Amino acid sequence: MDRLAAARPSFRAVWGERFFRRFLISRVISLTGDAIVPTALALSLNQQKHPAGWLGGMLAAALLPKVLFLSFGGVAADRLAKLPLMAVSSVVCGVAQLATAMLLTTSAGLWWALGCQVVFGVSTAVCYPATFGYLPHCVSPDHLPIANALLGAWSGAASLIGPALTAVLAALGSPSLALAADGASFLLGAVLLVGLPRGGPVGRGSRGLSGLREGWTELRRLPWLMRITVVDSLILMLVTAPFIVLGPALVERTSHDGWALLMLLFAAGELLGSLVAGRVPLRRPIFGASLGLLAMGLPPLLLAGGAGLGPLCAAQVFAGAGIGAYGVLVNTAVQQSTLPEHLSKIAAFSAVGSFAFLPLGYVLAPLLAMFVGSRPLLWVAAAWTVVSVGALVSGRPLRELRAAGPPHPTSTGRTAAGSARGN
Template sequence: MDRMTAEPPPKPSPSDAPAPSASFRTVLAGRHFRRFFFSRAVSLAGDAVVPTALALTLTERGATAGWLGAMLAAALLPKVAFLAFGGIAADRFAKLPLMAASSLVCGAAQLATALVLTTGGGLLWWALGCQTAYGVASAVGYPATFGYLPHCVDPPRLGAANALLSAWTGAAALLGPAATAVLAALGDPALALALDGASFLLAACLLAGLPRGGPAGHVGGGIDALREGWRALRLLPWLLRMTVVDSLILLLVTAPFIVLGPGLVQHVAPGGWALLMLLFAAGELLGSLASGRVPLRRPILAAVLGLPMLGLPPLLLAMGAGLWPLCLAQVLAGASIGAYGVLVNTAVQRETPPAQLARVGAISSVGSFAFLPLGYVLAPLLAGLVGPEPLLWGAAAWTAVSVLVLLADADLRSFRYGTEGGGTPGGGQVTGGDR
């Protein structure tokens, strides 16, 4: 604790002040961000229908659960494999054409998947190939999208902009299953996949006329570019530690809960799992909006302090709690994830030099999600050996350990905007007349 003196306390420096915030209306008033937001909103709404649409479509056609797992893995694994190279491309070339090309390929892949599944017969392998193409295109598009935001939003508005995007992600997760159910009742759940494909094509059209988001400097290719991105990531030591911890949380907490939860909740309340997923999405929406409006002196510390909520759902499920405590826990867990994503993404975008932003985001995402497919496979295998409850107890315990590990990082606890040695406060430059 600082010693008390007779002198008045000094005025806080800009880096000590809470991060400035902007109203959502102000952010949406910017023409460039408004177009970018609507493009993302359309594609996110389409993507929200995919898991439910694939499950219903394959079930109706008598496909095994293995096919559903294969379809989901076919879309996920290419993202993990190619995301870092997508980051190189996004830092090396203009981001807008990459985003548009990614949307067009994703749209074509989803339309082809819908056509194949509607046709039926022995064409599931073709649908698997379409989902693989979708995953590769997504790996190219995501880093460009992450790195593009500072090109259409002033640095002080990045928090509110990230909050709007994250909040819409939660809202889309609420609407997606409902929209799929309506389309299934009207005809064929594969229509939802066609809707996703059309949403990507519309998203690409909405990008027309926006700033190209050109590279901020010369970026090499291949391994040297990855090494440069890795060095930039290491200049944010708190992000490096968070990436490692995130990957283990997804492996040891998220995967067991997602895989084992439906069967256990079914014994508590039939149909309760769908309700829990909806409440998580609602919490994510609320947490995203709140974190984008509240100025925080230490945003990364605030993000970490919300993470213990992630351990509540597996803990309550292991204890055999009823549905309503689980519902509350899911809202709190969703809110913590919504706030976490907004606060961390905003900090990375503000503190990373523009020429390296897409690679830093891509490498961090690869590190975070690399073990999630493994978790999906290991959780049921281990549950068959020891039962699901020990895994859920372990998930809750690991959440607590993860938070303690992060709080032990002095760089994380002391982080304020503009204080990182390798960062550039307000790292992105706004292009065009959208100031």
């Protein structure tokens, strides 16, 4: 443990890497803009007195294309240079959001705005795997854990800043101004990418269906990641979805603004957990990350038991910290255990698998609550968290996966994945 701690670089050392610093600033700007969108869309549509169904339609129009095309985006990101893909995707996203902001000012533009969100969703399906696979190209191998921690921490920080920034922009002009700010953030993020390493493909990757088959094959070669993907998908459907859908009404009985506070505290915990995970050395990082998921069961458990706002606030901080650490540790392990020419594909396949059942959970939770009640479903959610963590740590490859040095982006030989799969 002492040797690992001594070898762990500082946040200052990682920030000192020029290419990573610019990449991080670009991501910070884009993530902050993304955090604006849900609140800005809701306020814009509500201001225009549009039915609530339009908000669901706008959010679905951005999410569904992303899920459908994410795997193809992973294939493209491994076959082509990643920097141009990220830059073009950011420009397309920026234009789509600026157009959405303009169109939402008129009722006649709603369907066109919906189309812009579809374009936005397709573009993000290319951006995410390219961004994930690009990180090892702009930071030295031993700095990967802290680089992931900084990116994960800002995801939590953006969740805190986004809604507040939306409220300020809405007060200064209109909610559509916040959407325009999101569009501008993508364009500025694209400008900051100019001059960074291209992140070119290491080998000649497969295209089309062959690339998809190759990505699936590579994912299956990491049994611990396959297990994580399956467990994540069921946690999102059976734990996260019921809590998000049923929680607001239950919390509002004790505190009118309590739900907003709980969401902010979750984001604060996510920020804290991400930063800690980047600095605390673990010999078995995925095993530790899996145990941290137990905190996800605390909020539904307390809510089902009728706990007050105070215990729920503490539980949300712990849950956010568990998720923040989990994301950093898993992302680092994937980057350390995968050949660069397959990294984006594997990230895309894992993301699609993880989120595949979340929309179903959003639909099923209120329907089941009509028959059995909200609290029994939350009891089940809490119990399922324990079952899920047990399923994760029961896998020997996952339990025995140890911290390892990452493969260099230009290496095509044997990597840390070899030793991981040998356990």
